[in-house]
Amino acid sequence: MGNHEVVTENTQGKKEQQESMNLLHSTQTVIKEALEKLGYQEAMYELLKEPLRVLTVRIPVRMDNGEVKVFTGYRSQHNDAVGPAKGGIRFHPEVTEDEVKALSIWMSLKAGIVDLPYGGGKGGIICDPREMSFRELERLSRGYVRAISQIVGPTKDIPAPDVFTNSQIMAWMMDEYSRIREFDSPGFITGKPIALGGSHGRETATAKGVTICIREAAKRRGIQLEGARVVVQGFGNAGSYLSKFMHDAGAKVVGISDAYGALYDPNGLDIDYLLDRRDSFGTVTKLFNNTISNKELLELECDILVPAAIENQITAENAHNIKAQIVVEAANGPTTLEATKILTERGILLVPDVLASSGGVTVSYFEWVQNNQGYYWSEEEVIEKLEKVLVKAFENVYSLAQTRRIDMRLAAYMVGVRKMAEASRFRGWV
Numbered sequence: 001m002g003n004h005e006v007v008t009e010n011t012q013g014k015k016e017q018q019e020s021m022n023l024l025h026s027t028q029t030v031i032k033e034a035l036e037k038l039g040y041q042e043a044m045y046e047l048l049k050e051p052l053r054v055l056t057v058r059i060p061v062r063m064d065n066g067e068v069k070v071f072t073g074y075r076s077q078h079n080d081a082v083g084p085a086k087g088g089i090r091f092h093p094e095v096t097e098d099e100v101k102a103l104s105i106w107m108s109l110k111a112g113i114v115d116l117p118y119g120g121g122k123g124g125i126i127c128d129p130r131e132m133s134f135r136e137l138e139r140l141s142r143g144y145v146r147a148i149s150q151i152v153g154p155t156k157d158i159p160a161p162d163v164f165t166n167s168q169i170m171a172w173m174m175d176e177y178s179r180i181r182e183f184d185s186p187g188f189i190t191g192k193p194i195a196l197g198g199s200h201g202r203e204t205a206t207a208k209g210v211t212i213c214i215r216e217a218a219k220r221r222g223i224q225l226e227g228a229r230v231v232v233q234g235f236g237n238a239g240s241y242l243s244k245f246m247h248d249a250g251a252k253v254v255g256i257s258d259a260y261g262a263l264y265d266p267n268g269l270d271i272d273y274l275l276d277r278r279d280s281f282g283t284v285t286k287l288f289n290n291t292i293s294n295k296e297l298l299e300l301e302c303d304i305l306v307p308a309a310i311e312n313q314i315t316a317e318n319a320h321n322i323k324a325q326i327v328v329e330a331a332n333g334p335t336t337l338e339a340t341k342i343l344t345e346r347g348i349l350l351v352p353d354v355l356a357s358s359g360g361v362t363v364s365y366f367e368w369v370q371n372n373q374g375y376y377w378s379e380e381e382v383i384e385k386l387e388k389v390l391v392k393a394f395e396n397v398y399s400l401a402q403t404r405r406i407d408m409r410l411a412a413y414m415v416g417v418r419k420m421a422e423a424s425r426f427r428g429w430v
């Protein structure tokens with residue numbers, strides 16, 4: 001009997017841990033709470049807890065050695081009550097359907113928080129682009145667009161870059177879509193090269209948005225950025241430019257990492273040198289011998305910690321050991337709900353992903369607007385507009401968290417879900 005009780009307890013504990021690591025389950029939990037706080041009925045939760053549409057595709061690709069490899073991909077469209085779905089495409093070996101679904105829900109929330117006329121979408125392909133040639137990647141990118149072409153388009157669903165995808169991949173995808181539709185559709189996809197209708201400032205937009213959130217959070221906590229110690233996990237699009245912006249603001253970036261390890265220097269790392277040496281997948285630590293692990297990196301002494309890599313990095317296991325006063329989520333889903341609770345109880349200010357990383361989709365929206373009107377803006381104009389949008393979004397979420405005495409994640413979900421719920425109601429869906 002005693003043994004049986006132990007097994008049951010362990011099983012229960014394990015189940016809770018698994019649920020906490022399941023991104024879809026976690027986001028559903030917070031959406032439910034946000035809708036309840038906003039006074040919506042259960043039916044609204046039933047509508048918004050899952051994407052409206054998820055397409056699974058199989059993509060045959062002729063590899064350079066002549067063999068055919070078949071890849072699995074997804075495109076999830078969470079909700080299009082407000083406008084077309086919008087969100088990135090991820091190429092990663094650990095992509096799963098649930099992950100893509102959760103990522104598309106977060107895109108809807110981001111669009112609500114920064115008030116864009118979009119719903120959320122997201123795509124992913126299970127592959128490891130680090131082990132593929134340039135031409136294999138081109139064939140995979142084109143194959144994916146052929147497979148999803150019926151459900152995407154400039155007025156239906158507009159993709160963009162995410163983990164291990166970039167402006168070259170967006171260019172191939174745009175070209176393939178233009179061939180299928182027999183006209184040039186620059187607004188089909190964002191994050192394109194400037195020469196193909198990309199926007200100034202999109203490449204650095206996610207990091208710029210995170211920088212604005214760090215500045216606003218630091219102000220609220222009375223922390224000077226000049227001399228502040230910053231640790232950044234991930235040195236790709238989001239993490240590397242963020243490290244540069246922090247360095248330029250006078251902060252001391254003492255730790256950075258990639259998928260293979262981390263670098264630490266209490267006196268501050270040479271960010272310009274690291275930026276110069278990183279490869280297109282955000283890998284740089286392989287050049288050094290004296291590395292530490294990603295796990296050690298997250299627990300370093302610092303003032304500001306920015307997870308900018310992948311999901312489920314700050315969990316119930318390490319949340320008690322985080323030393324930072326402010327955690328700003330540049331990555332999607334880096335902190336589990338259990339860890340969010342622990343950090344909040346410890347008085348650490350957590351700026352959630354759906355707010356902190358919304359600079360990317362904001363400038364993607366600017367890119368789409370410029371494509372639609374055929375009139376292009378300077379980088380200064382883009383940054384000025386981004387600044388206004390994010391300062392307002394931060395204030396909306398922060399003040400709601402303060403007045404309702406809730407954490408910033410729940411406040412961000414309440415702000416993010418409101419317009420989508422209203423639009424669904426006005427359409428008569430619920």
Ligand SMILES: NC(=O)C1=CN([C@@H]2O[C@H](COP(=O)(O)OP(=O)(O)OC[C@H]3O[C@@H](n4cnc5c(N)ncnc54)[C@H](O)[C@@H]3O)[C@@H](O)[C@H]2O)C=CC1
Pocket residue numbers: 161162163164165206233234235236237238239257258259260281282283294308309310311330331332333357358360361
């Ligand atoms: N690129 C964008 O515009 C946006 C990105 N994000 C999020 O930011 C995060 C990073 O995305 P990007 O910088 O675009 O990707 P990226 O592909 O440019 O860089 C990813 C970085 O994460 C590292 N990484 C990969 N697997 C890892 C692992 N298992 N452990 C530790 N590090 C690992 C890579 O080595 C690389 O340094 C993702 O969560 C993404 O969804 C969010 C909003 C917009």
Ligand SMILES: O=C(O)CCC(=O)C(=O)O
Pocket residue numbers: 086087088089110158159160161162190191332357358360361362364365
């Ligand atoms: O730029 C976009 O449209 C999407 C960016 C994205 O995928 C994200 O914010 O996670």
